[in-house]
Amino acid sequence: MEYTAKDVAALYPRALTRYSGLVVDHGLGCRVWDVRGRSWLDFTSGIAVTNTGHCHPQIVAAIRQQAEKIIHAQANIFGNPAVLELSERLIAVLPPPLDQVMFSNSGAEAVEGAIKLARSFTGRPAVIAFRGGFHGRTAGTMAITSSRVRVRGGFEPLPAGVYMAPYPYAFRSAWRSDPESYSEWCLDQLRELFETVVRARDVAATVVEPVLGEGGYVPAPKRFLAGLRAITEEHGILLVLDEVQSGFGRTGSLFACEQYGVKPDILTMAKGIASGLPLSAIASRRDIFDAWEPGQHGGTFGGNPIAAAAAIATLDVIQSEHLLENARTRGTQLLQGLRELAGQHPRIADIRGLGLMIGVEFGDELGSPAGEFVSEVIAKAEARGLLLLSAGTYGQVIRLAPPLVLSEAEAADALAILDAAMSDVESQGH
Ligand SMILES: Cc1ncc(COP(=O)(O)O)c(C=O)c1O
Numbered sequence: 345m346e347y348t349a350k351d352v353a354a355l356y357p358r359a360l361t362r363y364s365g366l367v368v369d370h371g372l373g374c375r376v377w378d379v380r381g382r383s384w385l386d387f388t389s390g391i392a393v394t395n396t397g398h399c400h401p402q403i404v405a406a407i408r409q410q411a412e413k414i415i416h417a418q419a420n421i422f423g424n425p426a427v428l429e430l431s432e433r434l435i436a437v438l439p440p441p442l443d444q445v446m447f448s449n450s451g452a453e454a455v456e457g458a459i460k461l462a463r464s465f466t467g468r469p470a471v472i473a474f475r476g477g478f479h480g481r482t483a484g485t486m487a488i489t490s491s492r493v494r495v496r497g498g499f500e501p502l503p504a505g506v507y508m509a510p511y512p513y514a515f516r517s518a519w520r521s522d523p524e525s526y527s528e529w530c531l532d533q534l535r536e537l538f539e540t541v542v543r544a545r546d547v548a549a550t551v552v553e554p555v556l557g558e559g560g561y562v563p564a565p566k567r568f569l570a571g572l573r574a575i576t577e578e579h580g581i582l583l584v585l586d587e588v589q590s591g592f593g594r595t596g597s598l599f600a601c602e603q604y605g606v607k608p609d610i611l612t613m614a615k616g617i618a619s620g621l622p623l624s625a626i627a628s629r630r631d632i633f634d635a636w637e638p639g640q641h642g643g644t645f646g647g648n649p650i651a652a653a654a655a656i657a658t659l660d661v662i663q664s665e666h667l668l669e670n671a672r673t674r675g676t677q678l679l680q681g682l683r684e685l686a687g688q689h690p691r692i693a694d695i696r697g698l699g700l701m702i703g704v705e706f707g708d709e710l711g712s713p714a715g716e717f718v719s720e721v722i723a724k725a726e727a728r729g730l731l732l733l734s735a736g737t738y739g740q741v742i743r744l745a746p747p748l749v750l751s752e753a754e755a756a757d758a759l760a761i762l763d764a765a766m767s768d769v770e771s772q773g774h
Contacts, residue, residue, distance in 0.1 A: 346379055363388070363733060364726050371398025374747050374754050376731070384726070385758055387746045388733045392557070392589050392701070395616035396661045397749040403619045403657045410653035419447070419647045426652040433659055434627065437598055439607050442627045447647035451588035451614035452480025454624035455551065457641055458610045459484055461628060462549035462582040465635035470542050472534065472550040472581075474511035476559030476737065479551065479586055488551055491559040492737055507542050509534040511556060512568045515694045515705060527568035534575060544579035549610070554600040557589035560736035561703025561743045563696060569606045582609040582632070588624070589701070592616030593662050593748050596672035596699025603698065619658045623651035667748040671699040674750045678702055681759040689766045691717050702744040703735060713740030717769060724765035730758055 349365030369379045374397060377383045389395060396403055410426055417424035427447065434445050448454050459471055473479070473488035480486070481495065487502035489495050496502060512527040519526030538544040554569060556562040576583045585608035590600040594616060597603050601611070609632060614624035662668065679695060682704055686692040691714055693707035706714040706721075715738040722732045722742065735741040746758070 363722070364731060366726070366731070373397040373400075374750055383729070385730045385746075385754060385761070387744050387758055388731050389616075389745050389747050390620065391615070391733065392594055392745045393615045394620050395593050395748045396619045396658055396665075396667070397747040398620075400619060400657075400661055400749070402661050403654050406653040406657035407621070407650055410650045414649055416645075417647075417649050418644065420642060424647075424649045424652070426649045426656065427647045430652040430655050433656060434625065437659070438611065438627050439599065439601060441607070441629050442611060444630045444633050445625045445627045446633065446641070447652070448624045448626070448643055449622045449645050449648075450480070451586075451612065451624055452482045452485045453643070453646075454588065454612040454614055454626050455479045455488075455584075455586055456482050456484045457626045458584045458586075458612050458628075459488070459549065459551065460641060461610060461626065461632060461636065462584060464640065465632045466548040466580065466582060468546050468548040468581075470505045470507060470547045472507050472509055472537070472542075472547055474550075474552050475508050476511045476513055476556050476562070477551070477553055477586070478556075478558035479553075479588075491556075507537055507547075509537055509550075511552070511559070511562070512565050513556060513560065513562045514565070515562070515696075516560075523565040524567045527565045527571065530568060531571040531575065534572070538579070544581065547579065547581045549582040549584045550576055551584040551586055553586045553590065554604060554606075555590040555595060555698055555701055557701075558735055560705065560741045561697060561701055563595075563600075563698050563701075564604070566604055569601075569604045573606050576609075584608060584610040584612065586612050588612055588614040590698075592658070593668050593671055594699060594701045594745065596668055596675060598662070598668065600698060600701075617658065618651045618654040619661075621648070621651040621654045623648065623655055662748070665749065668699075670750070671748045674746075674748075674752070674755050675699040675702060677752065677755050678744055678759065681755070685759065685763050685766070688763075689770070691766070691770075697744070700744070700746055700748055700750065704742045704744070705736065706740050706742070713738035715739035718742055720769045720772075721762070721765045724768040725761055728761045728765055730761040730765070732762075 368376045478491040486496040487506045510530045512530045514523035514526040591613040610628045682695045691706045694705040735743045
């Protein structure tokens with residue numbers, strides 16, 4: 345049976361916003377194929393997941409081998425060599441003093457767990473989150489999400505005790521040309537929150553993305569994260585870095601926080617961790633994890649052995665194929681290419697990124713967010729063989745998040761297609 349976009353529309357619930365009409369059959373490296381054999385260059389990586397490329401042979405082999413041994417080794421009942429080895433491997437590469445990990449299945453589940461853990465450890469109720477952040481679609485993570493109102497609108501009341509502070513998204517502020525000063529202003533707003541709305545001593549955690557993901561692919565200025573670390577330390581508040589999207593090599597280091605020199609108390613990861621199998625993790629210090637009594641957190645499926653084997657192979661491939669270095673090199677190539685394109689495409693308003701987590705923001709002649717232009721460019725790019733995703737509150741950002749195995753030629757192809765797609769839309773009078 346050959347399925348089409350129509351079948352997808354009929355069978356998948358409407359809630360799954362459609363980025364493309366594509367029914368994908370298979371993938372390899374940076375490309376995916378439909379059932380008819382047409383291929384696309386995939387600059388979405390399935391929302392920043394397939395960092396080692398689609399179906400990397402080493403990952404496929406690891407999955408096969410583990411599937412023949414044991415498929416489900418429930419963590420409350422059994423230890424398992426793959427899960428134990430993955431724990432050791434992660435602890436070895438995590439920023440110290442993080443020395444324990446707990447596995448779950450999705451990014452949202454890991455962030456929910458991080459909030460619970462911070463509350464248990466500190467005995468405090470409140471959580472600070474940052475405007476524009478996205479952390480998931482469970483009740484707890486919706487409550488700390490503010491990237492787009494459609495994520496949480498209609499689901500009130502959400503868990504209480506959450507307070508929002510501004511994120512230093514300088515481009516969408518009056519401090520466009522001075523992100524570092526804007527960072528200071530944002531930190532002052534946080535300090536003021538403690539004086540006006542919630543006592544610092546009631547705050548368990550601040551949860552923040554080092555690079556805003558769904559909110560628009562905005563790297564935090566260095567001063568902001570360093571300042572946030574200092575404020576949280578001053579008040580005994582735990583710093584939770586949500587690296588669900590920025591982790592696993594996407595920004596050119598295994599975790600983005602390494603580039604900032606900021607050490608979190610809790611780090612959440614998912615997406616790229618197992619090259620596409622569902623797996624997430626909370627990393628923290630043993631003394632923090634010890635705040636949980638046996639049975640206070642867990643789940644049936646957390647720490648699946650096949651996902652763990654895929655994650656071990658993912659770490660191996662990142663290392664043996666020098667994918668962190670490649671992410672940085674290809675990221676520089678893309679940023680340079682985009683800056684050249686900006687000269688010919690006046691709707692490009694800002695270009696930013698770390699490694700292969702690159703955002704291109706579009707604005708109209710008055711500087712307002714150009715979400716419609718972005719949707720049309722994405723459709724034209726798909727027609728020309730390149731898959732892209734948007735980001736940002738108004739869908740005004742095109743995100744470039746290709747697999748980290750991206751070659752120089754593939755990066756050049758993508759730039760050429762993006763150039764042509766933008767020209768297509770401009771020629772229609774936009
Ligand atoms: C930073 C961040 N945190 C959490 C999540 C939620 O992850 P999941 O969709 O796996 O629940 C996402 C997903 O996009 C994310 O980007």
